[in-house]
Amino acid sequence: MLIDLHAHTTPRSNCSRATLEELVADARARGLDALCITEHDVRWPDDELADASRLVDFPLISGVELTTDVGHVLVFGPLRKPLWMGYRLDELVDECEESDTALVLPHPLRRYAGERAVRGGRVPPTAEEIAALPQWEVVHAIEAASTQTTALEHTLTAAALTVAPRPSVGASDAHAPGRVGTYATELDRAVHTAEELATEIRAGHVRPARFRA
Numbered sequence: 001m002l003i004d005l006h007a008h009t010t011p012r013s014n015c016s017r018a019t020l021e022e023l024v025a026d027a028r029a030r031g032l033d034a035l036c037i038t039e040h041d042v043r044w045p046d047d048e049l050a051d052a053s054r055l056v057d058f059p060l061i062s063g064v065e066l067t068t069d070v071g072h073v074l075v076f077g078p079l080r081k082p083l084w085m086g087y088r089l090d091e092l093v094d095e096c097e098e099s100d101t102a103l104v105l106p107h108p109l110r111r112y113a114g115e116r117a118v119r120g121g122r123v124p125p126t127a128e129e130i131a132a133l134p135q136w137e138v139v140h141a142i143e144a145a146s147t148q149t150t151a152l153e154h155t156l157t158a159a160a161l162t163v164a165p166r167p168s169v170g171a172s173d174a175h176a177p178g179r180v181g182t183y184a185t186e187l188d189r190a191v192h193t194a195e196e197l198a199t200e201i202r203a204g205h206v207r208p209a210r211f212r213a
Ligand SMILES: [Zn+2]
Pocket: 065, 072, 106, 107
């Protein structure tokens, strides 16, 4: 099964200019089987996402991109605390150790080797330094590539995945039409809910799908 794990809609993510309908049109055109909607720090109510899924006639799965002390973290599955209270990475990890919720690290090197870091003259970390970051080890999977990350970030992430292998995924991180499905994730079996998806991610039954431009 092919799925895009990371996409933002307007107006729920104010940085996105793609409507849900536009994201779904891209997902369908690129042959995906499902699409995750992962807004910033807010989750679609289950009934609203189910209604939207019926309306657009395409499988949609709920996630959220949380802002934490180490940057963004994608979360699939339930969380105990209201999202507006915020999470530190260690709190998220503690909670997910007692649940079946899955954590994925998006754009893992943005702070260290992203466009802004490079412009600021920051020296890119080595693969060993990346693999030693606390967030590298504690999430269930690493987002290896997206449309919001640079070639340098992809290369460094790949190098770190060689040094310290972790399950990895591809995802569009779409904020505009035309992006969904440019990177995606292949799952070993079909999933229909965030909980089923989380189980597959936690089991490491995920891999980045090839680039579909
Ligand atoms: Zn992000």
